[in-house]
Amino acid sequence: MSKYPELDALDKEELIKVIEDEAKNWLAHDGLWFQAVERHFGMDAAIKLDEEAWKDFTQIEARRIIERLNLPENSGLDGLEKALNFRMYRRINEQVIERPDEHTLILKMVTCRVQAARQRKNLPFFPCKSVGIIEYGYFASTIDSRIKTRVIKCPPDDITGAGYHCAWEFKLEE
Helix, strand or coil: CCCCHHHHHCHHHHHHHHHHHHHHHHHHHHHHHHHHHHHHHHHHHHHHHHHHHHHHHHHHHHEEEEECCCCCCCCCCHHHHHHHHHHHHHHCEEEEEEEEECCCEEEEECCCCHHHHHCCCCCCCCCHHHHHHHHHHHHHEEEEEEEEEEEEEECCCCCCCCCCEEEEEEEEEE
16 A cells, blocks of 8 residues: 555656645745744844754755665765755756866756745845855755855845856865
8 A cells, every 4th residue: 555645646747746836835834934033033033043944954855865866975066966956945946057167066046936036026135145055055065075065146145137046166175
């Protein structure tokens, strides 16, 4: 007997829709949690708590991806590239990955669902840089401890005309 009988009859496209909906629900919960903390304790406290939560979550997510994809320990930038494509937000955000050389990987979040929603509402970009530094740094180092992460641009940086909402550089240090 199947562990998830409600999914057995669904075709591939329906299963993809389920994954996308679950990713949207996850992001909605994350955003609502943040807004509740911000309302009660202010933006600075909300960001500080968000940083703490992302530090733990991103490592849990990375370890689960490593296990699911059977990535070897310290799988380098190839492992990181595979893992980045299996993150929860990948199902709802548009990203591109560039490999300018064998020791560098660049991730550009072309469309971030959070920032795109704020643009539609004529709100300023959410200042997620400090959270992103923790999120991407811990994710990458969980995949491979030799990877060092650097932010290229992320709000509150001016991203006008950049063609992306944020960009990150990952360097493999031997």
